[in-house]
Amino acid sequence: MTETPEEMQVEDRPPPLWRRVSVVWLVPLLAVVVSLAVAWQSLSERGVLVTISFEETAGIVAGKTAVKFRDVDVGLVEDLAFSADLSSVLVSARIRKEIAPFLDDDASFWIARPRVSPRGISELDTIVSGVYIEGSWDGTPEAAIVDFVGLETAPEVRPNSAGTSVRLSAPDAGSLAAGAPILFRGIEVGQIERVSLAETGASVIVDAFVAAPHDQRLTTATRFWNLSGFSVSLDTSGVTLDVDSLASLVEGGLGFDIVYSGGGPIPEEQIFQIFTDERAARESVFNQRLQQELRLSIEFDDQIQGLQAGDPVQFRGLRVGEVESLTITALEEADGSPADVRLLTNIVINPGRLGLPGQAGREAALDYIEAAVAGGLRARVGVTSMLTGALVVELAEMPEAAPAAFLRDARPHPQLPHVAS
Amino acid sequence: MERLDGPPLTARRAGLVACTQCTRVQRPAKNCERCAAPLHAREYMGLQRVWAWLTVGLLLYIPANTYPMLLTSTLGSTSASTILGGVVELVQYGSYFIALIVFVASVAIPVMKFAVIAYLALSLKQMVPISAHQRLVLFEVVEFIGRWSMIDVFVVAILSALVQLGFVATVNPGPAAACFALSVVFTMLSAQSFDPRLIWDASEETPEK
Amino acid sequence: MSTPTQFDDAALRDLIACPRCDLLHRSHRVADGCVGRCKRCHTPLIMPRAQAIPRIIALSLTVLILLVGALYFPFLELNAGGFSNSASLLDAATAFNHGLLIPLSGAVAAFMVLLPAVRVASLVYALVPLLFHQPPARYSAYALRLANRLRPWAMAEIFIIGVVVALVKIVDLADVTPGPAFWAFSVMVIILVLNDTYMCRWTLWNALTARR
Numbered sequence: 001m002t003e004t005p006e007e008m009q010v011e012d013r014p015p016p017l018w019r020r021v022s023v024v025w026l027v028p029l030l031a032v033v034v035s036l037a038v039a040w041q042s043l044s045e046r047g048v049l050v051t052i053s054f055e056e057t058a059g060i061v062a063g064k065t066a067v068k069f070r071d072v073d074v075g076l077v078e079d080l081a082f083s084a085d086l087s088s089v090l091v092s093a094r095i096r097k098e099i100a101p102f103l104d105d106d107a108s109f110w111i112a113r114p115r116v117s118p119r120g121i122s123e124l125d126t127i128v129s130g131v132y133i134e135g136s137w138d139g140t141p142e143a144a145i146v147d148f149v150g151l152e153t154a155p156e157v158r159p160n161s162a163g164t165s166v167r168l169s170a171p172d173a174g175s176l177a178a179g180a181p182i183l184f185r186g187i188e189v190g191q192i193e194r195v196s197l198a199e200t201g202a203s204v205i206v207d208a209f210v211a212a213p214h215d216q217r218l219t220t221a222t223r224f225w226n227l228s229g230f231s232v233s234l235d236t237s238g239v240t241l242d243v244d245s246l247a248s249l250v251e252g253g254l255g256f257d258i259v260y261s262g263g264g265p266i267p268e269e270q271i272f273q274i275f276t277d278e279r280a281a282r283e284s285v286f287n288q289r290l291q292q293e294l295r296l297s298i299e300f301d302d303q304i305q306g307l308q309a310g311d312p313v314q315f316r317g318l319r320v321g322e323v324e325s326l327t328i329t330a331l332e333e334a335d336g337s338p339a340d341v342r343l344l345t346n347i348v349i350n351p352g353r354l355g356l357p358g359q360a361g362r363e364a365a366l367d368y369i370e371a372a373v374a375g376g377l378r379a380r381v382g383v384t385s386m387l388t389g390a391l392v393v394e395l396a397e398m399p400e401a402a403p404a405a406f407l408r409d410a411r412p413h414p415q416l417p418h419v420a421s
Numbered sequence: 422m423e424r425l426d427g428p429p430l431t432a433r434r435a436g437l438v439a440c441t442q443c444t445r446v447q448r449p450a451k452n453c454e455r456c457a458a459p460l461h462a463r464e465y466m467g468l469q470r471v472w473a474w475l476t477v478g479l480l481l482y483i484p485a486n487t488y489p490m491l492l493t494s495t496l497g498s499t500s501a502s503t504i505l506g507g508v509v510e511l512v513q514y515g516s517y518f519i520a521l522i523v524f525v526a527s528v529a530i531p532v533m534k535f536a537v538i539a540y541l542a543l544s545l546k547q548m549v550p551i552s553a554h555q556r557l558v559l560f561e562v563v564e565f566i567g568r569w570s571m572i573d574v575f576v577v578a579i580l581s582a583l584v585q586l587g588f589v590a591t592v593n594p595g596p597a598a599a600c601f602a603l604s605v606v607f608t609m610l611s612a613q614s615f616d617p618r619l620i621w622d623a624s625e626e627t628p629e630k
Numbered sequence: 631m632s633t634p635t636q637f638d639d640a641a642l643r644d645l646i647a648c649p650r651c652d653l654l655h656r657s658h659r660v661a662d663g664c665v666g667r668c669k670r671c672h673t674p675l676i677m678p679r680a681q682a683i684p685r686i687i688a689l690s691l692t693v694l695i696l697l698v699g700a701l702y703f704p705f706l707e708l709n710a711g712g713f714s715n716s717a718s719l720l721d722a723a724t725a726f727n728h729g730l731l732i733p734l735s736g737a738v739a740a741f742m743v744l745l746p747a748v749r750v751a752s753l754v755y756a757l758v759p760l761l762f763h764q765p766p767a768r769y770s771a772y773a774l775r776l777a778n779r780l781r782p783w784a785m786a787e788i789f790i791i792g793v794v795v796a797l798v799k800i801v802d803l804a805d806v807t808p809g810p811a812f813w814a815f816s817v818m819v820i821i822l823v824l825n826d827t828y829m830c831r832w833t834l835w836n837a838l839t840a841r842r
Contacts, residue, residue, distance in 0.1 A: 575792030
């Protein structure tokens with residue numbers, strides 16, 4: 001048994017941690033934290049990667065070419081790759097995060113390059129600054145997508161612009177070209193986007209765009225006419241020379257106006273006709289062309305020199321239609337023997353004016369005509385005015401004419417029999 | 422620090438060598454016993470390396486000035502500027518401060534280095550009016566400042582990397598950049614090969630003025 | 631010339647010779663923050679700093695971290711009248727990439743980035759065992775020697791001043807925006823310079839060999 005209290009075991013207490021570890025370790029720690037913070041921030045702000053495929057990517061450089069929207073940089077091209085079948089180039093671009101939701105399926109991209117058009121030279125600055133990809137989309141985000149097919153040529157009219165696209169048809173393009181202006185009382189309100197051939201090949205389809213708010217003037221009462229060139233007319237009232245302007249003489253274009261009051265909104269599939277000049281457009285009202293059209297053709301075998309498109313077609317002295325075009329056809333015979341070359345006069349008539357009840361369909365109209373032909377309806381060329389030599393196609397009732405057939409199934413239009421004039 | 426009596430007792434006089442890398446004083450041997458660095462009492466072969474590197478540096482300095490340093494092409498027209506040409510342009514442009522910096526870094530300092538190193542090397546054999554102390558100061562200045570001549574090379578590098586705007590403006594380095602960099606490198610090597618201890622050896626052997 | 635005093639091996643440990651004028655001195659530990667100078671030429675011989683080893687390691691690690699950040703983030707961006715170009719640190723290093731200048735590209739990259747990195751890395755390698763009171767790692771001596779030899783060749787601070795000069799040169803012509811890498815590099819340079827103030831060769835080598 002011990003008498004005296006024990007001695008404590010004295011150990012050196014190690015100094016607390018904060019004294020042992022130098023404060024200098026805060027420095028690398030701070031460096032790590034700041035670096036990670038900056039890295040995190042730049043990663044989270046990174047844009048969305050979008051793929052656009054083009055057939056040609058002239059001048060696009062990975063890492064340099066910008067993607068612009070309304071002339072503001074919204075992205076950068078990161079990479080170029082080929083599609084699986086090498087038919088197109090896939091451009092990967094990183095688009096800013098706040099813009100990415102707007103890239104839905106009505107977004108379109110094209111490459112902005114220097115362009116020469118009848119309107120002038122545009123995008124000239126890309127020669128110096130390098131090409132860029134321009135995009136267009138509307139302000140309403142829908143289902144966002146990331147794969148796009150780029151347009152090969154820059155559109156004439158910026159997509160998603162406010163306005164209306166219309167479709168028109170004309171016998172031939174004449175001087176109408178993409179980019180030509182559409183004028184309303186001399187003020188440019190739109191542009192022709194595209195001029196292409198109709199499926200039948202007998203006319204030309206023009207796609208045009210009229211900007212807001214002028215598209216409000218597009219009603220069923222609107223008529224378009226060709227501005228280019230000039231027209232001379234010689235009639236009982238004298239000679240008139242009509243030129244719109246020197247510019248339209250050179251550049252071409254379309255004009256339009258509302259030619260009568262009370263027109264309604266245009267239906268979806270409306271195709272406007274392009275009249276040769278303003279006067280024809282205004283006069284067309286009286287023809288009520290748009291209501292019903294029946295196209296027929298006649299193979300006059302005697303000379304029809306002087307007959308031209310636009311010449312009236314008359315029935316009982318009343319205008320029922322007009323000559324649409326004169327075409328040459330070479331159709332193979334049914335039995336395979338070599339084709340004959342024929343000269344066809346294509347006319348378009350309003351069956352209502354022939355006495356047909358309105359709202360009858362095409363078949364009913366053809367039935368009617370077939371009956372009329374059986375009853376002696378023939379086509380012939382006549383002269384309206386000795387002074388001008390203007391010709392007219394006359395649908396005459398001649399019960400005593402030789403029997404002839406109405407070729408209902410002829411191509412391109414049902415064929416009327418004719419008699420000598 | 423205590424000084425031992427008599428003429429200054431240098432390590433060499435004591436028959437010892439101090440390692441240049443780790444400062445350990447030891448008996449002469451091939452390698453330092455502590456850090457295994459090669460051991461020399463004085464820099465190997467005396468001044469031969471100093472003169473050799475200096476000559477190469479001087480020779481390279483000539484093309485560094487005759488060839489262009491920067492090739493600038495703006496909107497299709499290229500212009501080449503040498504070191505001195507660049508300085509003159511800067512003065513004409515009005516940036517006197519930058520012109521001064523470039524002049525000092527690329528012309529004054531290298532020339533001064535050549536002169537000082539040569540002078541120091543020669544001073545070991547000849548009598549010179551300045552003291553060993555002052556020569557040591559000169560040496561330290563040269564050794565410190567020498568690397569700052571590289572500034573111009575870095576300026577060329579960063580400008581070439583940055584100004585790449587295609588047709589509108591492009592800057593590319595010229596051959597003088599390489600020559601100048603090499604000249605600076607060799608001059609640095611020359612200064613490094615110069616053992617300042619030789620100054621004191623010489624001043625001990627020849628009485629100072 | 632008088633006969634040199636004979637020193638025995640033990641006495642040698644207590645000597646230090648001035649690297650500039652070779653004068654022998656008796657060496658002993660100097661208090662932290664004080665400087666022991668050469669009697670003749672006043673070159674600093676021993677200048678220990680408090681807590682040199684942990685501080686050198688910490689600062690060296692910081693340098694490495696900042697360097698990685700500087701390499702990865704954008705360095706500079708140039709904007710002139712609608713045209714823009716951005717350059718990273720590596721772009722500056724590889725700016726000499728036409729033909730004859732290619733070796734220069736490697737040299738510039740070395741001066742700017744590689745050599746400073748190697749230098750601080752070798753310092754860390756050599757000193758970390760000392761921090762934990764362990765015997766030094768193999769090749770610590772080589773590492774410390776390397777760090778010392780690379781000192782004049784690590785030109786990071788010259789590079790950043792060069793960048794500033796270049797920026798001032800073109801500030802009238804274009805708009806240059808420094809990115810995060812620029813600031814990271816600048817801070818790195820400051821820390822590098824700070825790091826050097828803690829490096830007393832005599833103290834470090836003593837620490838290294840004391841544990842052998």
